[in-house]
Amino acid sequence: MTTAPDFTLCEQLIVAASEAWRGNGELVATGIGPAPRLAAGLAKLTHTPELMMTDGEAWLVEDPVPLGPRGYDDRKAAGYLPFSRFFDAAVWSGKRHAMVTPSQIDRFGQTNISYLGGTYDQPKVQMLGARGFPGNSICHINSMFVPAHSKRVFVEDEVDMVSSVGYNPARRTPGVNFSRVDLRLIVTDLCVMDFGGKDNAVRVVMLHPGVTFEQVQEATGFALEAAAEIRTTPAPTAEQLAIIARLDPHGLRAGVIKDNPAGKRN
Amino acid sequence: MNKQLTIEQFVGSLKSGMTIGIAGWGPRRKPMALVRAILRSDLKDLTIVAYGGPEVGMLCAAGKMKKVIFGFVSMDAIPLEPYFRKAREAGGLDILELDEGMLQWGLKAAAFGLPFLPTHVGLGTDVMTHGGFKTVQSPYADGEVLLAMPALKLDAALLHVHRADKLGNIQALGPDTYYDEWFARAADKTFVSTEEVVERMDRSYPEDARANIVERCFVHGVIAAPLGAHPTSMPPAYGWDMKHLKSYADSAREDGGWDRYLAETIGTDEAGYLDRVGGKDAVAALPLPIF
Numbered sequence: 001m002t003t004a005p006d007f008t009l010c011e012q013l014i015v016a017a018s019e020a021w022r023g024n025g026e027l028v029a030t031g032i033g034p035a036p037r038l039a040a041g042l043a044k045l046t047h048t049p050e051l052m053m054t055d056g057e058a059w060l061v062e063d064p065v066p067l068g069p070r071g072y073d074d075r076k077a078a079g080y081l082p083f084s085r086f087f088d089a090a091v092w093s094g095k096r097h098a099m100v101t102p103s104q105i106d107r108f109g110q111t112n113i114s115y116l117g118g119t120y121d122q123p124k125v126q127m128l129g130a131r132g133f134p135g136n137s138i139c140h141i142n143s144m145f146v147p148a149h150s151k152r153v154f155v156e157d158e159v160d161m162v163s164s165v166g167y168n169p170a171r172r173t174p175g176v177n178f179s180r181v182d183l184r185l186i187v188t189d190l191c192v193m194d195f196g197g198k199d200n201a202v203r204v205v206m207l208h209p210g211v212t213f214e215q216v217q218e219a220t221g222f223a224l225e226a227a228a229e230i231r232t233t234p235a236p237t238a239e240q241l242a243i244i245a246r247l248d249p250h251g252l253r254a255g256v257i258k259d260n261p262a263g264k265r266n
Numbered sequence: 267m268n269k270q271l272t273i274e275q276f277v278g279s280l281k282s283g284m285t286i287g288i289a290g291w292g293p294r295r296k297p298m299a300l301v302r303a304i305l306r307s308d309l310k311d312l313t314i315v316a317y318g319g320p321e322v323g324m325l326c327a328a329g330k331m332k333k334v335i336f337g338f339v340s341m342d343a344i345p346l347e348p349y350f351r352k353a354r355e356a357g358g359l360d361i362l363e364l365d366e367g368m369l370q371w372g373l374k375a376a377a378f379g380l381p382f383l384p385t386h387v388g389l390g391t392d393v394m395t396h397g398g399f400k401t402v403q404s405p406y407a408d409g410e411v412l413l414a415m416p417a418l419k420l421d422a423a424l425l426h427v428h429r430a431d432k433l434g435n436i437q438a439l440g441p442d443t444y445y446d447e448w449f450a451r452a453a454d455k456t457f458v459s460t461e462e463v464v465e466r467m468d469r470s471y472p473e474d475a476r477a478n479i480v481e482r483c484f485v486h487g488v489i490a491a492p493l494g495a496h497p498t499s500m501p502p503a504y505g506w507d508m509k510h511l512k513s514y515a516d517s518a519r520e521d522g523g524w525d526r527y528l529a530e531t532i533g534t535d536e537a538g539y540l541d542r543v544g545g546k547d548a549v550a551a552l553p554l555p556i557f
Contacts (some may be wrong), residue, residue, distance in 0.1 A: 032524060056557025059443035065557075072554050082442035083291060110391075114363065115354070122357030127339040129318075134365035134394075136385040151521040165390035175403060175411030176389045223420045233380070 007236050009096070009208070010035060010188060010256045012246055012263035015236045016206065017187040018043040021051055021097055027140075028052045028060075028081065030094040034252045036069055036099035036145045039187075040242060041247045052108040058082035068250035090140075094180055097141035104152075104159040105126060105144060107202060107222035108196055109166030110184045111137075112159035120161070130163040137164035141182045144237075147257050149188035149219045156221035167200035188222060189257050191216045192233060197225035208233045208262035232266045268433045271487040273536055276457050277303040279487070280428035283332070284421040285313040287373070287453055289446035290498065291507075293341045295438075295504050297459045299494030304330060305532050315373075315418055317366065317444065319498055320511060324532075327552065328522040331359060334416065337366035341511050342555075348518035365393055370445045372418035377451035384412035385505040387456030423453035428503060430460040434485035435467040437477035438503040447480040456484050458490035461503060493540055493549045505554040510543060523528045 015041035028043065029051040031037035041064030044051040055065045060079030081089060091256040102111030105242070113133060118122030136142055142164070146153050162171065165181050172178060184202070186193040192206035203225040204216055207219050209232055217224050237243070254260045277300075280286070281345030290296040301321040304312075311332040316322055324332050327349040339350040339435060353359045364372070365387050369447075375383040384402055388394045404410040425446050429437040436458050440451060445497035450456040464470040467478075497514070499506035514531075532544055540546045 068375075070556055072556060083444050084442060087370065089369060092385075120361075120363075120392075122404075123354055124549065126346070126354035128340055129336055129363050129392070130365055130393050131338045132366040133545075134389075134391040135367040137391075138386045138389060143482040161396075162390070162392040170392075171390045173401070173411060176401075177386065177410050178390065180386075181390075248473055 004006045007241055007263045008254070009242060009261045009263045010253045011236050012208065012233060013187055013189065013241050014042060014244055014253070016192050016233050017099060017143070017145055017185070018046070020099060020187070022047050024048060024097050024141070026050050026095075027051060027177050028054065030096060030098040032053075032098065034186070035146065035147065035256045036101070036250070037067065038244055038247050038253060039099065039145075042243055045247045046240065054081050058213060062186045064247055066246070087135065089229045091135050092139050094140045097143065097184070098134070098136055099145050099147050101147070102163070104155050105146070105186070106155050106159045106166070108158070108168035109200070109202065110159050110162045110168055111164045111166070113162050114161040116160055121206040128185065130161075133164040137166070137181060138178065139180055141184055143185040144187070145152040145181070146186060146188040149190040150218060151221040154220040154222065167195065168196045190219060193224070196227065196263070199205050201225050201228055204230055206231045206233045209266045235263060235265045268432045269486060270432050270463060270494060271300065271312045271457070271489050271491055273303050273491070276300060276487055276489050277307045277309070279455070280304070280309055280422060282309050283311045283314065285347070285419070287315040287418070287420040287423040287449040289423060289444065289449040291317045291442070291444040292496045293441070293511060294319070295426055295444065295500055296448070296495055296498040297424040298456055298496060298498055299491035299536055299539075299541065300424045300426070300457060300459050300489065301325065302532050302536060302549050303314045304462070306534060307527065315369070315420060317369065318347065318350065319348065320514060325348040326350050326353035326359065331363065331519055333360035334496040335362040335364065335369070336365050337369040343508055344511055344515050348515045349524065350534065352518060362398070368393070368415050369418070370448055371415045373445060373448040373452040374416060374418040375417035377448055377484050380417060382414035386412065386414050387414045388415070415496070418452060420453035420457045423449040423456040425450060425456065426460070426491070426500070427458055428461045428490040428500070429464065429467065429471060430458055431464045431467040431470070431490065433466070434458075434482035434488060436460065436480065436482070436485060437467065437471060437474050438479045439474070439477050440453065442477045444476045450480040450484040456485040457489060458485055459489045459494045461492050461494070463490045463501070464486060491536070492550040493513060493546065496540070496543060496549050499555055504550055507543070507549065507552055
């Protein structure tokens, strides 16, 4: 494999994020947002072809659907997975691995997309509502993508409204089966983390070239662990970049990270 | 047997204080003509159960809501519904926030006449804490503790479909019909607005009987409403009107924005609505959304 001459940080993150799905087998890979969606498509087209995915509407496709405007009928359906079957077939059955971008994440991997500040009865900022997060988090694998790593996202205390289950012992109601809670990767513009620390603590496993652990810690509201050997995030290959470009013909990935910075080689 | 109603008869059969389920999903397949009839009426203190889109915001803005029971409220490309957001941030709107899966589970419990259905979903989150849900323990050897999702019994459900006959046989085409059938089965009365009314479905569209998403014993009123999902999408017939939704969303930031939208766009009659939003042909030609 050849290493590409030029690439953006976003493209480097897409490659790192695609690793979340490596070897997952036959389950629905859902990437919410441009970068996670490109990462899922890249995973299917490179290391894990058995992954399943939808066109974002109701059809299962074997060729990942490119982002942005296209002909409505360009996608060719191989199967059917409408919302009306989604909980039965993908979520509650555990046959899914979603990568999402929560507004807040805490030390336990609990996330929030519901509201910020204030109270349940009068939030300061109303967001989407919990959507499918409670079910996703207790039934299937989840990963996260954070385009701007900061203390606003990685909060000091618990998230304002716990929309998804994490590893918080205080919320582990006795008798409840939490065995399917399975948080994998958090890919940010600074690093890649997992939940491999003590008692599933968040742990830095990869730093992007030029980023230090201290810098990541400084941008995080809680104490991070460091993997025994922290690796450097690899540069994308020319082949990976070509696939990403094909899946994003309108260049929507340029808007994912502020100012669309260049990626770096070690 | 003739279940056809005028839109006035439909709205006249609702009462203030009712719990009403609105089918569809965000800005997709919403029975907007029926919602507009409610907006023009004196109905109030409604409890709305929905995978919410613009209808939730509009009913909030018009002061029709007592309570919203929702899995989300969003207009997809415009992620945050501005009037719902305003109502929430002002306080005073009673809510029950659910996981998307819990909502359909509650409808299924209601449809089956069960007090609740057990689920893992909600446990360990603030949906559980704030919603006041109770747990049950499995009586079998596993002894698992599960959330008991209470039945979401509806006084009325509102759906929008492509075809209906006067007997209440309906056909919903398009790639996804969401949880529309469960809204219908969870309700005492289901009102279905439709792009087209025929005398007898078997005489007009027998080849599409698989699109009959819910049996006619669950359909109590059929209301003709061509293009009645506008500004939401109705595939394969027409797409959403994102330009319209954007200007609706922008109105939330303007002084008197809602009053203007209500007067100039919702107006006093459904007959003139399509003319006010660009005309029948333009709405029918709206392209299907690309995801």
